[in-house]
Amino acid sequence: MLALGWAVAASSASLEPAPPEVDARGIAERAEEALRSERTYLAAEMTVISPRLSAPRVVAFENWDDRPGRRSFIRISAPAKDADTTFLKLHPSLWMYVPRVERTMRIPPSMMLQSWMGSDFTNDDLVKESSALDDYEHHLLGVDAAPEGHEGLRAYVVEYVPHEDAPVVWGRIVTWIEVEHGTPLRQEFYDEGGEKLRLMTFGEIAEVEGRHYPLSWTMRPLDKEGHETRIRVREVRFDAEIEDSVFTKRNLTKRR
Numbered sequence: 001m002l003a004l005g006w007a008v009a010a011s012s013a014s015l016e017p018a019p020p021e022v023d024a025r026g027i028a029e030r031a032e033e034a035l036r037s038e039r040t041y042l043a044a045e046m047t048v049i050s051p052r053l054s055a056p057r058v059v060a061f062e063n064w065d066d067r068p069g070r071r072s073f074i075r076i077s078a079p080a081k082d083a084d085t086t087f088l089k090l091h092p093s094l095w096m097y098v099p100r101v102e103r104t105m106r107i108p109p110s111m112m113l114q115s116w117m118g119s120d121f122t123n124d125d126l127v128k129e130s131s132a133l134d135d136y137e138h139h140l141l142g143v144d145a146a147p148e149g150h151e152g153l154r155a156y157v158v159e160y161v162p163h164e165d166a167p168v169v170w171g172r173i174v175t176w177i178e179v180e181h182g183t184p185l186r187q188e189f190y191d192e193g194g195e196k197l198r199l200m201t202f203g204e205i206a207e208v209e210g211r212h213y214p215l216s217w218t219m220r221p222l223d224k225e226g227h228e229t230r231i232r233v234r235e236v237r238f239d240a241e242i243e244d245s246v247f248t249k250r251n252l253t254k255r256r
Contacts (some may be wrong), residue, residue, distance in 0.1 A: 005111035013066050015142025015157055027156050030182030031175065032133060034211055037238035039067045044233045048119045052228040059117050063126070064246050071247040073179040076117070077256065085117075086252045089127040097252035104252055113169055120198070120219040135166035136173070147176045147185050149201060155186075178205075181212035197222055207256040209238045 052215040060078040068093035076082045083107055084099045094107040112124040124130055139159040144169075147155040160173040171192035176185040187200040198221045202214035217231040245251060 015144055018140045018156065022140060022156070024140040024158050025133070025157050027182070028133060028136075028160070028175075029138065029178050030139045031158075031184045032179045034182045034184065034213065036065060036066050036067050037240075039240050039242045041237040041240040041242065043235040044115070044231050046119055046121075047230045047232070048117075049226070049228045050231075057118065059119070059174070061117075064240075064242050068244065069247070070232050072248050073251065074126060075256070082117070084255050087123075087127065088246065088247065088249060088252050094123060094127055095249060095252060097174045099118060099253075099255075102253075104249070109167070120221050120224075120227055121231075125219075125237075130166070130252060132160060132173075135168050136160035136162050141174070143179065144176060147178075149203065150176075150178070150185050153185070164250060178212070183212045185214075209235055211238065 005066065009241065030122075038205075041062070043062045044060070046059045047059065048059070051211065058078065059076060061074055061076050063247045064073045069113075070089070072089045073131050074087040077239070083098070086097045086099075088095045088097075092109075094112070095104055096107055097104045107123060113122045116123050116126050137160075139161065140159040141159050144157050145178045147153060155176040155178050156206075158175050158177060160170075162170065162172070169191075171190045171194065174188045174210040175188070176187075177183070178185055183205055188196050189198045189200070190196050198219060201218045202216065203218070204215040205212050206215055207213070213233075213236060215233045219229045219234075221227050
C-alpha cells in the first residue's frame, strides 16, 4: 500500500486541479463511448515487434462487437497460415477455432491474460471480458495541460482502482482522457505493488462518425525490452447493423 500511495502522489504532482463539478466515472464513460458504440465493426492490422522475430509480424483482423450483449467475434485474415482463425466471446466464455487443425477450443479464464496472437495484447484486451466501468472505481487525479505526445490538448487524468472482488489483474490503471471529446490518449497499467508494467498510447486521432477516434494504438510492456505491438485501424463503423448469427459457435468454422 505504501508503494501504491507513493505512485498516486507522484503521478498527480504536476497536474492542475480538476474542476469540482467534474465526475470521474462520467469521464470514464465518455472514454468508453469514444471507442465503442452499442454495436461496432472494426478492421485493423496489428504489427508485433520483438527481438525474437527476424522481422515484424503483421496480423490483419476484423472485429464485430456487441457491447450490451457482452459478445464479440474476431476473424483473422492474414498471415495466410492463420487465416480464418476465429474467436467468439459469449460472456462469460471465450472460444477459439484453429482451421489448420480443424479444432474448436474453449479458452479458460486462467488464459485470459495470455498473449493474443503472439502480441503484447492479451485475450482480455481484445474481447474486453473485464469492464473498465463495472470492475473499477474511478478517481479524478487532475488535469494534464500538456499530455505527452498530444501537446496542445488537455486531458483529465483518471485513476481506475479495481473493486475488491473484481476479476482483474491490475492493481490500478491511470488513463489520460482528452477534455473536450473524451478520447483516450494514454493508459498506464500498474501491478498491486505499484510497479508500472505496461503502457498503452493512442495516436492519429481523426473524426469518425462524430467521434474523435484514435486510429493507432500502441502497447508496450515495460518489463520486456524491445517488445511493442501496434494496431492500425483501417475501418471502423459505429452503431453497425450486425446479425445475431455472427455471434454463434457455428460462425466460428465458417470460411470467409
